[in-house]
Amino acid sequence: MSELQIALSVFAVTYALIISEKVHKTTVALAGSMTIVALRVLDTEQAFEAIHLDVIFLLTGMMVIANTMAGTGVFRWMAISAAKVANGNPLRVLILLYTITAVASAFLDNVTTVVLIAPVTLVVADTLGVKVVPMLIAEVLASNIGGTATLIGDPPNILIPSHADIDFVTFLWHVGPAAVLSLIAYLAGLRWLFGNQLQGSAEARERVMQIDDSQLITDVRLLRITGAVMVAVMVGFLFQGPLGYEPAAVALMGAAALMLITGHDPHEMLRKVEWSTLFFFIGLFIGGGGLEEVSLLEDIGEWATEVTGGSVVAASMLIMWMSAILSGLSGFVDNIPYTATVLPIVDEMRHGLDGPTSPDVLWWSLAIGADMGGNLTVVAASANVLVANLAARNGHRITFMEFFRYGAITTAGTMTTSSGYIWLRYLAF
Numbered sequence: 001m002s003e004l005q006i007a008l009s010v011f012a013v014t015y016a017l018i019i020s021e022k023v024h025k026t027t028v029a030l031a032g033s034m035t036i037v038a039l040r041v042l043d044t045e046q047a048f049e050a051i052h053l054d055v056i057f058l059l060t061g062m063m064v065i066a067n068t069m070a071g072t073g074v075f076r077w078m079a080i081s082a083a084k085v086a087n088g089n090p091l092r093v094l095i096l097l098y099t100i101t102a103v104a105s106a107f108l109d110n111v112t113t114v115v116l117i118a119p120v121t122l123v124v125a126d127t128l129g130v131k132v133v134p135m136l137i138a139e140v141l142a143s144n145i146g147g148t149a150t151l152i153g154d155p156p157n158i159l160i161p162s163h164a165d166i167d168f169v170t171f172l173w174h175v176g177p178a179a180v181l182s183l184i185a186y187l188a189g190l191r192w193l194f195g196n197q198l199q200g201s202a203e204a205r206e207r208v209m210q211i212d213d214s215q216l217i218t219d220v221r222l223l224r225i226t227g228a229v230m231v232a233v234m235v236g237f238l239f240q241g242p243l244g245y246e247p248a249a250v251a252l253m254g255a256a257a258l259m260l261i262t263g264h265d266p267h268e269m270l271r272k273v274e275w276s277t278l279f280f281f282i283g284l285f286i287g288g289g290g291l292e293e294v295s296l297l298e299d300i301g302e303w304a305t306e307v308t309g310g311s312v313v314a315a316s317m318l319i320m321w322m323s324a325i326l327s328g329l330s331g332f333v334d335n336i337p338y339t340a341t342v343l344p345i346v347d348e349m350r351h352g353l354d355g356p357t358s359p360d361v362l363w364w365s366l367a368i369g370a371d372m373g374g375n376l377t378v379v380a381a382s383a384n385v386l387v388a389n390l391a392a393r394n395g396h397r398i399t400f401m402e403f404f405r406y407g408a409i410t411t412a413g414t415m416t417t418s419s420g421y422i423w424l425r426y427l428a429f
Contacts, residue, residue, distance in 0.1 A: 003041050004294040010035050011291065018379060018400060025379065026276045029283025036290040050289025051282050054248040055155065055382060059111060059281075060273055061251025065230060066115045067272040068258055072223040075119040077216040083124055088209055090130045094138060094194065095187055097121060101139055102146025102183050106176075107238065110147035110154055110383045112251075114140055118390050129203075132396045134194050137403055140387045141375050141410045145186055147383075148371040149179035152237060152247070155382070156327075156339035156370040163343045164363050174364045178421045182372065182414035189413065193406060222262065229258045277389040281382065308349070313427050315349055316365040317419065323369025324415050328376025328407075339370050361426045368418045376411045378403035 014032035018025050037047045069075070086092035097117065105113040121139050125132040147153030151161050151168050161171055217223060236243065236250035245253075259266055304322060308315040323342070346362050374381030378388050378400055388398045 006039050007036065007041050007290045007294045010039075010041075011287065014287065024276075026280040026283065029280050029287065031283075033283040033286035033290075036287060041290045042286065042293055046289060046293065047286045050292075051285045052155075054246055055111075055281060055285075056278055057248035058251045059115075059278060059382070059386070061233075061248065061253075061255040062112050062115045063273045064255035064269055065226065065233065065251070065258055066119070068222070068262070068264070068269060069116075069226040069230065070119050071219065072226065073216050073218040074223055074227075076123045077213055078120045080123075080127065080213045080216060082120070083127060084209060084213070088128065088206070090128050091191060091194075093124055093128065094135060094190060097124065098139055098142035098190075099183075099187065102142045102179075105143040105146035106149040106153045106179065110143035110381070111386060112237070113146075114143050114383045114387050117143075118387055122390075122394055132394075133391065133398055133402065134406070136387050136391050136396070137398065137406050138190065138194055140381075140383050141407065142183070142186065143383050144371060144374045144381055145179060145183050145414060147179075148182070148368060149176040152240070153179075154371045154374070157367055159339050159343065160363055160367050163347070164360075166363065171367075174360075175367050177425075178364070178368050178418040181421055182417045185413055185417045186410060193409060225261055226258060229254050229261075232257075274386065274389050274393070277386055280385055280389075284379070304345070304349070312361065313423075316361050316422060316427065319346060319349075319362055320365040320369040320419060320422065321415065323366055324373030324376070324411060326373070327370045328373035328380045328411060339366065342366065361422065364426075365422060368422070369415070372411060372414045372418060375407045375414070376404070377407060380407075 010032050014028055017023050017028045033047070036042055037044060042050070082096055083093050086096055097120065101113055101117050104117070117139060118136065121135050122132060125135050144154070148157070149172060151157050151166075151171050157171065157175075160166065161168075233250055233254035236245060236253070237247055240247055240250060259269060304315075304318055308318055319342075323339075327339075343366075346366055350360075350362055374384065378384050378398060384403070388403070391398050
């Protein structure tokens with residue numbers, strides 16, 4: 001068998017096992033990635049280079065901070081406060097939480113945001129007596145939509161401006177409106193999409209309104225410390241460029257500072273890290289490196305160049321939808337390695353386009369497609385995997401098909417909305 005056949009075969013078997021859920025997805029991802037190494041599609045050095053340590057370290061640092069903060073009772077306080085503001089109505093609570101999630105995902109990043117908000121969602125669902133899984137799925141969908149808006153919201157958005165020399169404001173000006181319009185469409189459809197899953201009882205609502213939320217914070221001193229560290233980390237994210245630090249370094253600095261200041265047992269703090277999630281990502285990254293090595297994505301990009309025939313309209317729509325489908329359906333080629341591989345291909349496509357429209361529209365199409373496609377499956381984006389594992393840790397299983405049922409509808413809706421935006425703003429006139 002050729003290296004291409006081996007890589008495709010391993011991918012097909014791995015993806016089938018992930019969908020079947022007969023074997024834990026972390027086991028499957030690691031086994032698939034090591035099969036690629038054992039069969040010499042990648043050597044050991046190439047495999048380890050394919051691992052995005054920035055993502056692994058970012059997640060590790062934020063998990064330490066979020067888990068420590070959870071011990072103060074602040075997440076329960078936030079949950080009850082949100083429920084009270086919404087008068088105990090589950091759908092109103094959903095809209096409130098997910099608007100906050102989407103906005104926060106744009107100005108932090110969607111992974112950090114779900115680390116912080118998911119524990120709140122678990123408490124809200126438990127308090128209101130509604131199903132947890134639909135609320136968590138809805139939350140992660142909102143985080144991926146919101147993360148599309150800015151350079152720091154989703155990993156592909158960091159890669160594209162770095163390659164194309166695009167600044168924060170320019171990216172926000174061109175891609176931000178697509179995220180806003182998609183979020184409005186998503187929130188408008190929440191009742192239809194999730195309404196029948198969010199039927200809380202009148203008794204539960206009454207209990208919520210009677211809770212004394214002033215007694216929910218259990219460790220004020222620890223909350224002040226973790227709150228100060230979290231604010232410092234957020235400031236670090238916002239000013240990472242001038243400061244010269246990567247987001248992963250900022251998160252690890254925060255975690256280290258928290259360990260040092262609190263004096264807590266590091267074994268206990270690290271025990272709560274979602275190691276299963278981190279090793280799942282390691283498996284995905286190595287698997288994606290294998291598909292890159294056999295030039296599969298490059299071949300697809302060259303095919304796309306031929307198909308579009310130099311038309312900016314055809315090129316932008318094809319890149320957007322192809323990116324959504326490829327980064328969404330193939331969890332083994334998540335949107336980070338996919339975007340990194342497609343960047344030079346899009347660069348070449350821009351030089352041969354016909355028409356008055358700026359070829360930069362291809363960058364906006366790539367960002368929107370890669371980000372929105374992250375909502376298609378439970379393994380298509382980092383935030384999705386993180387929430388699924390957090391849910392499992394708390395006794396709630398998010399299956400591949402259950403996520404896909406909601407994710408496919410959401411992806412189709414947001415991609416259609418975004419396509420309309422790109423067409424009207426850049427291509428129609």
